[in-house]
Amino acid sequence: MRALTVVPRRADTATLTDLPDPTPGDGELLVEGVTLGICGTDKEIIQGGYGWAPSGSERLVLGHESLGRVRHAPPGSDFAAGDLVVGVVRRPDPVPCGACARGEFDMCRSGRYTERGIKERDGYGSELWTVETEYAVRLDPSLEHVGVLMEPTSVVAKAWEQVDKVGARSWYDPKTVLVTGAGPIGLLAALLGAQRGLDVHVLDRVTDGPKPEAVTTLGATYHSGPVTEVAEKIQPDVVIEATGVGQVVLDVINGTAAYGIVCLTGVSSGGRTIPVDAGATNRDLVLENDVVIGSVNANLRHYTAAAHALATADRDWFDRLITRRVPLSRFGDALTPRRDDIKVVLTLD
Template identity: 65%
Template sequence: MRALTVVPHRAGSLALTEVPDPVPGPGDLLVESIAVGVCGTDREVVSGDYGYAPPGRERLVIGHESLGRVRQAPAGSGFSPGDLVVGLVRYPDPVPCVACAHGEPDMCRNGRYTMRGLKELDGYASEMWSVETHCAVRLDSGLGETGVLLQPASVVAKAWEQIEKIGTRSWFEPRRVLVTGGGPFGMLAALLGVQRGLDVHVFDFVKSGPKPELVADLGATYHTGWIEDVMTALRPDVVVEACGAAEVFTGALSTIGPYGIVCLTGVTPGSRRITVDVGTLNREMVLENAVVIGTIDSNLRHFTAAAGALAVSNRDWLARLISRRVPLHRYADAYDRRENEVKVVLTFG
């Protein structure tokens, strides 16, 4: 079968190659690919900045945002041929650490976890793939192609779970949330905020394109300009940072109000330097009982929660998050960055 592979840490190695068909074990599903999502981390792998091949192998099958249809399922597994499914990304380390032993490899304590399409495990950008039944999540069949949004939705489902757990350190009744960044994570974080009945606001740098309309159609409010001005005007109870810009992160952190929570889901490039008065920032956070947390990846619980959230969402709105669909034979186009895109998807057919 055909699969999209790279030699990790070698720029220009992306290729559509022939690999052996998957041979599912007795507890595995055999799945036919429908689509894989493309994100910034995938582009880092393609550009040679990240990625680890399986032990003893040169090439890695990429793709961690999966969507497929079950072709073969073990008897009594709860899955059936034709089911729409997504595979988990992060797997526990072999020791395992305390977090991995409790089913939370996304919180691995020793860094020996593996990740499909990223770290020592083949991903899902192949015409077929196999996955353990306990590492697969069935989707509402009506979601169709938009089911490829489940993995990023699971990451923000985890973010919201952690926000709510931290909020319960005392009385917690948030009313307003500001999401910074109008990419897939930001849009899906805003969606989950709306589903929680919050007054949702989204900040991004662009003033045109699909993002302002997507936010408006969600029932939220779109903002551009200076993050400090937006923060001062809104005084949000919660900030979900999903753009990874250093000036947005520091602007939100320095202006969060009393008992505010800032949750970081966007990764800031390490090469960007800005000046921050750390002493004043520390003083303000202490005096305001403010909290900043970072979160990345997700586990089965978050995938399941996200599947429920997508199942009750407007299907047309979800479909509009997919800005571009690229067929497998034009795979290189999927990893080009273009202005005003939200989500790019590589399709199999």
């Protein structure tokens, strides 16, 4: 079978590799890959900045945004040949830590978790892959065209769950959410905000193309002006920050309504400094009971929530989100950004 592999921490090593077909172990599904999402993490690994190969291997099979069709399921499992499935990314610390022992492996305290296609476990970027039944999530067959969005949707489902948990410390009745960044994570966060009946605002730099259209089709409001002006105007109760841009992060922290909650989902790059009035920021956080939280990855219940969000959304909207489908044989094209790209996926079948 063909697989997209890379030597972690070495740039320009991504290639299609012929590997033996996998043999499922006890309690594992054998799955035919259908689609693979490409995200910033994959690009960072390909550029040599990140990633760990499995023990004893030089190369890592890439891909954590999966979608496949079951070829073989173990007897007595809840799966059958032909089922559409997504594989969960993270596996708990084998020791395990307290969080992992309770199924909260997305909140691992020790850092000894592993991740498919990222950290010490081969990913889903191959024509065939295996996955443990307890880490496979079945999708409705009608989601075949969009099911590859399951993993990023699980990430924002967790982010919204975290916002709700923080909000519940007191009376909580949010009306307005600002999402910064109209990439896949930002747009999916906006989708879940719209499904909650909130007044959704999305801010991004571009002024035309598919992003503004995707936002307005949700019934949300698109902005491209300075984040300080937008935040001052709408006074968001919740901010989902999906850019990772340092100045944007600081501006939204200082721009919420009282009892505001800022959830950071974008990962910032280091090495840049910006001036910060730490005293003013601290004053606002304390006097307004504001909260800033970080959120990454997802556990099984977030995948379930993501499946529900996808199943209840307008299917036509996802055609605006997935802007290109590229065959695995031309994976290099998928890695080369185009002006109107939002989400690019590889087709594996």
